[in-house]
Amino acid sequence: MPKTKFCVGLSDISDSYMGCIIDDWGVLHDGEDAFPEAVDTLKSLKERHKHIIILTNDRKTALQKKEQLKKMKIGPSLYQDIVTPMEVVRNGLIAQDKDFFKDIGKKAYLFTHDGDTSILDDTGVEAVEDINDADFVIMMGMAYPRRTLESYEEDIKVAIKKRLAAICLNQDSRGLIGTNFLVGSALIARRYEDSGGIVNYVGKPHSYIYRHCVEIFQEKEIYPAHTVMFGDTMAHDVIGANTMGLDTCLFKSGLHAANFMHCENLKEVDNALKNLIVQYNNVMPTYLADEMAWGNALPDRKHKKRKLPKRK
Numbered sequence: 001m002p003k004t005k006f007c008v009g010l011s012d013i014s015d016s017y018m019g020c021i022i023d024d025w026g027v028l029h030d031g032e033d034a035f036p037e038a039v040d041t042l043k044s045l046k047e048r049h050k051h052i053i054i055l056t057n058d059r060k061t062a063l064q065k066k067e068q069l070k071k072m073k074i075g076p077s078l079y080q081d082i083v084t085p086m087e088v089v090r091n092g093l094i095a096q097d098k099d100f101f102k103d104i105g106k107k108a109y110l111f112t113h114d115g116d117t118s119i120l121d122d123t124g125v126e127a128v129e130d131i132n133d134a135d136f137v138i139m140m141g142m143a144y145p146r147r148t149l150e151s152y153e154e155d156i157k158v159a160i161k162k163r164l165a166a167i168c169l170n171q172d173s174r175g176l177i178g179t180n181f182l183v184g185s186a187l188i189a190r191r192y193e194d195s196g197g198i199v200n201y202v203g204k205p206h207s208y209i210y211r212h213c214v215e216i217f218q219e220k221e222i223y224p225a226h227t228v229m230f231g232d233t234m235a236h237d238v239i240g241a242n243t244m245g246l247d248t249c250l251f252k253s254g255l256h257a258a259n260f261m262h263c264e265n266l267k268e269v270d271n272a273l274k275n276l277i278v279q280y281n282n283v284m285p286t287y288l289a290d291e292m293a294w295g296n297a298l299p300d301r302k303h304k305k306r307k308l309p310k311r312k
Helices: 038-047 062-071 085-095 149-162 185-194 207-219 234-242 266-279
Strands: 019-023 051-055 081-083 107-111 136-139 165-169 174-177 180-183 199-202 227-231 247-251 287-289
Touching (some): 081 085, 081 207, 149 185, 165 185, 207 234
Parallel strands (some): 051 081, 107 136, 165 199
Antiparallel strands (some): 174 180
8 A cells, every 4th residue: 555655845756747735724724824835835836837726615705706816916927826715606506508507597495693694696596594495405504503404404305305406615613713612504405405405515525516627727728647636634635635536735834733743753744644644545745745835946857958960
């Protein structure tokens, strides 16, 4: 069985890939500021003509995410595409021409914690207040603590009886805002499935959003064998990309930092990684690195012009 390769930085592996899918939160920034070496690393990838997709579970459109990143000095010249669940769903509802979006309908009932229906703006789909009027449902959150999971039971029963298609975004069971946890859409989705319904998930770690990234790359003639996912979570980034056959690079500085913080040598790092892999269904990252940093300098061979033979 191949082992995870330890990397000093992205320069160790950059020449093996043309497509880079990069998680944002925990990899590029902390929600407020870009990490010290992240911007320079993006610049180095750009200089080597890599196609970069920033992939996030954030509840934003691509335009909103672009503006957020600009404030952190992560400008649009440093990447080619932003993919968010919100953007994928909006485009699917507008086109309604493939997969579970095909002819899904024009009336949606939204499960959301704040009553926000902006996901439907300019899609041609309207939000309905009565689930009996809906063609399908979208799960984006719970109005917790005002409403508990049990208070959604009647709506779920009606949806199941009507065999309504369901789309789930932002499928974290709990989301942290400040020091408070919000109950997420995954709990409603699980109850929906337990009741016999089918839920179509859009967002990491599920394959649909990774397949969307792969399709973007394929338009550039970049294929899965030439693509790597950079992330800080086993559950969302490594396992999600692995379902599409993509190589992955896990950063120790993110969500799993506590697993590695007391390691004093490579053997201890290796043991910590093995324990982490066991916790996540034995799915192994292709690479392990400290953080989003370039690492060792590379010779600038990719930019040297080929010398033409002298004319006789």
